[in-house]
Amino acid sequence: MFNLILFGPPGSGKGTQSEKLMAKYGLKHLSTGDLLRSEINRQTPLGNEAQNFMDKGQLVPDEVVIGMISSAVDDNPGIKGFLFDGFPRTKEQAKALDKLLKLKKAPITAMLALEVSEEELIKRLLKRGETSGRSDDDNESVIRARINEYRSKTAVVADYYKQFDKVVMVKGEGTIDEIFARLCKEIDKRA
Numbered sequence: 001m002f003n004l005i006l007f008g009p010p011g012s013g014k015g016t017q018s019e020k021l022m023a024k025y026g027l028k029h030l031s032t033g034d035l036l037r038s039e040i041n042r043q044t045p046l047g048n049e050a051q052n053f054m055d056k057g058q059l060v061p062d063e064v065v066i067g068m069i070s071s072a073v074d075d076n077p078g079i080k081g082f083l084f085d086g087f088p089r090t091k092e093q094a095k096a097l098d099k100l101l102k103l104k105k106a107p108i109t110a111m112l113a114l115e116v117s118e119e120e121l122i123k124r125l126l127k128r129g130e131t132s133g134r135s136d137d138d139n140e141s142v143i144r145a146r147i148n149e150y151r152s153k154t155a156v157v158a159d160y161y162k163q164f165d166k167v168v169m170v171k172g173e174g175t176i177d178e179i180f181a182r183l184c185k186e187i188d189k190r191a
């Protein structure tokens with residue numbers, strides 16, 4: 001199995017690049033944000049719990065997200081690999097993912113970390129908010145809260161994977177195709 005993590009702050013282009021990467025490499029895309037929004041749309045108890053956190057730009061509790069990813073991994077046996085997007089976002093989630101993948105004898109191959117300036121992130125998210133229908137994208141204070149959550153809780157996840165020499169920094173500014181080409185170059189080196 002070939003498992004990748006696409007990492008970066010909100011608005012760094014993870015969703016856009018995931019679509020292209022999954023088409024090219026035949027990976028199963030697992031986005032915890034998408035899974036949570038689907039729970040909210042279906043008005044499940046998990047969705048109702050998650051919505052309170054998401055509306056404020058805060059992270060959903062680890063046990064909720066870990067349980068969701070664990071089921072999604074089990075629901076997809078025999079695949080080529082996973083592309084994790086927006087997960088793990090805390091050190092606890094990273095440890096839980098490692099444990100889960102150890103059982104499948106399929107560790108993370110690499111974490112691709114998109115680097116984008118804060119100014120550019122806010123610009124992109126506000127623009128996305130005009131069309132995405134996501135209430136957490138059209139409010140600047142919620143956007144700033146999400147970026148703060150990233151800095152205080154999520155950035156450390158890169159340090160966690162650095163100790164295993166798995167982090168690859170990729171410049172996340174430029175055109176979609178330029179960024180995609182940079183990601184592919186790094187993936188092909190490790191495939």
Ligand code: AMP
Pocket residue numbers: 010032033034036053054057058059060061065085086087088089090093136146
């Ligand atoms: P995203 O679509 O990745 O930007 O995620 C949207 C929101 O979903 C985040 O602001 C969090 O509230 C929640 N969320 C998504 N993934 C996670 C995660 N791995 N851990 C905790 N909360 C998450």
